[in-house]
Amino acid sequence: MADSTPEQVTLTIDSQSVTVPAGTNLIEAARTLGIEIPHFCYHPRLSIAGNCRMCLVDIEKMPKNQIACSTKAAPGMIVRTRSDKAVKARQGVMEFLLINHPLDCPICDQAGECVLQDFSYHYGTGGSRFEGQKVHHDKNVDLGPHIVFDGERCIKCTRCIRFCDEVTHTHELGLFSRGDHTIIGTFPGKELDNAYSGCTADICPVGALTVKEFRFKQRVWFLRNTASICAGCARGCNVNLGINEERIWRITPRDNDAVNQSWICDEGRLSFQIYQQAERLGRALTSSAGGATKEMLVASGYEQAAATLGEIARKHGGATVAGITSGHATVEEQAGLKELIERAGGSRIALPVHERGDDDALLIRRDKTANTVGARLAGGANCTMEDLLTAIKIGKVRALVVLREDFLGEFGAEAMTARGALDFLMTLDWRVTATVKASDVALPLSAYGEMDGSFINFQGRIQLLRPGLTPYEESDPAWKPLLEIASRLGGAAVPKNFREAFRWAASRVPELSHLDTPALGKFGVSLESPASGQG
Ligand code: SF4
Ligand code: SF4
Structure with missing residues (x-):
């Protein structure tokens, strides 16, 4: 095993040794080994919230599971993501998250690219012990010019709130009410209408936030993604063109640290519409x-x-x-x-x-x-x-x-x-x-x-x-x-x-x-x- 230095830390994850820069959290350290630690609230470009508890891992000499997003790799640390203790914890979190979820995947736009759906399949038990009445919320809340909110699908991960606080600094969104009635919403007198509002739908891990111009237009498994760039301004953001039947249905951001990180603006997101509206010259x-x-x-x-x-x-x-x-x-x-x-x-x-x-x-x-x-x-x-x-x-x-x-x-x-x-x-x-x-x-x-x-x-x-x-x-x-x-x-x-x-x-x-x-x-x-x- 390589030695740790003040700049580099060597640890073991699922019996594999890995050396990462000091300060790396366990989700990213595991990623370098190709090991997925499932998570909902963690996003590499946002602050750590640690609220979804999905990334719990078993660390030797620690009596309780720890959340991998806020635990930094330490020299000699031995982490297990597949021990009984870790597996059981994740199953519990999945069951808990789905207690009030409407399980309406067949009519949800996120189906096919939903992390909740995928993790439920891979890390859940497939069942629920909950026999009570689910808490109901509004399913069609207009948050702003481009975004619709489904209160029942939201898992309160707060990614959308942190995006508006930390990336656009526009502070439109907050958490309201308490307990299982907690709900995302805009502050009084505010709309979610910043120039990058569509990115909240991109980072929402479930189908709670959807883009009005795309929702119900296409099932995502029909779309072919073409890796291209936006032509809307001199930035040239890296994007994917979602294409089916000779038509662009949506533009979504593609990560490029040097140009646009993980974001695009709403104007660029919808820039393909002009090509569908104008009279074409074909001859x-x-x-x-x-x-x-x-x-x-x-x-x-x-x-x-x-x-x-x-x-x-x-x-x-x-x-x-x-x-x-x-x-x-x-x-x-x-x-x-x-x-x-x-x-x-x-x-x-x-x-x-x-x-x-x-x-x-x-x-x-x-x-x-x-x-x-x-x-x-x-x-x-x-x-x-x-x-x-x-x-x-x-x-x-x-x-x-x-x-x-x-x-x-x-x-x-x-x-x-x-x-x-x-x-x-x-x-x-x-x-x-x-x-x-x-x-x-x-x-x-x-x-x-x-x-x-x-x-x-x-x-x-x-x-x-x-x-x-x-x-x-x-x-x-x-x-x-x-x-x-x-x-x-x-x-x-x-x-x-x-x-x-x-x-x-x-x-x-x-x-x-x-x-x-x-x-x-x-x-x-x-x-x-x-x-x-x-x-
Ligand atoms: S709307 Fe989506 S991003 Fe926002 S808190 Fe709910 S699940 Fe998370
Ligand atoms: S997405 Fe927006 S910022 Fe990026 S290139 Fe297109 S128009 Fe410019």
Whole structure:
């Protein structure tokens, strides 16, 4: 057995020796050995409450079982999680917790991912000696804009209260009444409406807190989880996309210590809804004589765009070809737009700003685009929208390629005037916007959840966006059409898949040139300190 030091402690759990940093509790020490010590109230990112008693373990030389969450590993300690004494204690706790529980798993949204259900199966006896009347509570309490509370399923673990006290510091929730009538609720005049309220449902170990926008929509065992990142702001929180039948039903947080710990904001959680509400662009469009748009083959769009951009560059000079890039686009897409503009002889690339509110102390960023850093680093963004609109109005720009931005919808009359001064407008987008409708050529792009891509967050961390849905109709990630058109203007061969596209884009940016997609893994890589923060 290794010796303990002031920094490291060696102990024995279920006959296996383990050395852990001093201060580690027994739940975490056992976890390093792959031993599960069941618990409800303990959460590694919250303070210790020690109220559920489920993690009782048998420690040699201690007459009574101890709770593993608040017991620190000590040198030479001998812990048993499967002795008769520990097993009996857990069975007692399970029976006790279920006395007033309604056992309504068949109609509970948490079923399939409920820790109470799982632990009852693994650690309970399957029976109850209680023959009295269960205490009843309200089962449908509206706590706030996104959360519903079922008082009968709650096991009073207080995780939700500690989350609001210690993580968001908003203090909406408390415990009220006493004994078996104890109940969770909001303080008078308060609602559970902080920007991260959905996280209370994530950490609730039972089906007491559920998210209104998801409850009763899907059984969780039908959902496939795709490990991706949120595109709602410059943080790039790590998330799972819960997908079934070609649709995202929910977004839940995925742990990444370096980015979002275990949390996401409510706006990001519900950000998938916009993709289901907007009118999708599925086919290539071209303008017709009457001003309306008509469908054409995507390949015809490539030909038409290449021919027109080439002609304008010959007639007015390559510098009259410009682009609008986007912080909503991926690194590969931004690099693709830069390549096309440069192939046509231009260099001017504007980046619209999408800021709202303020950065908060936890996760939320006021930059509502996921990849502003990439737009500058790989996309060559070099001017403001105001500068670009002025250049169009005075005839310095005659052809414009727009990537994932609706500049006509957002810049109003000034942009409409600029449109009138352009000889050619091409837009690449996933939805039908005012800019798409006014374009000479519009090409359909895949949306969030349908494509691979990389984003660089505000910390300089590059992370992968992953697909779980089939791309809509004839849509593609934008690097494909942009490089198809660039190749017709003398550019290099078009990458065949995402990995090739990433390698191509990365090779053009010194900060990224050492990277390949497998190295980014599920947690991304910091460009400042590449070895840091894997998970
Ligand atoms: S609502 Fe859920 S998280 Fe809150 S105390 Fe009850 S069981 Fe725990
Ligand atoms: S903080 Fe930003 S990245 Fe994180 S979930 Fe919210 S919107 Fe998405």
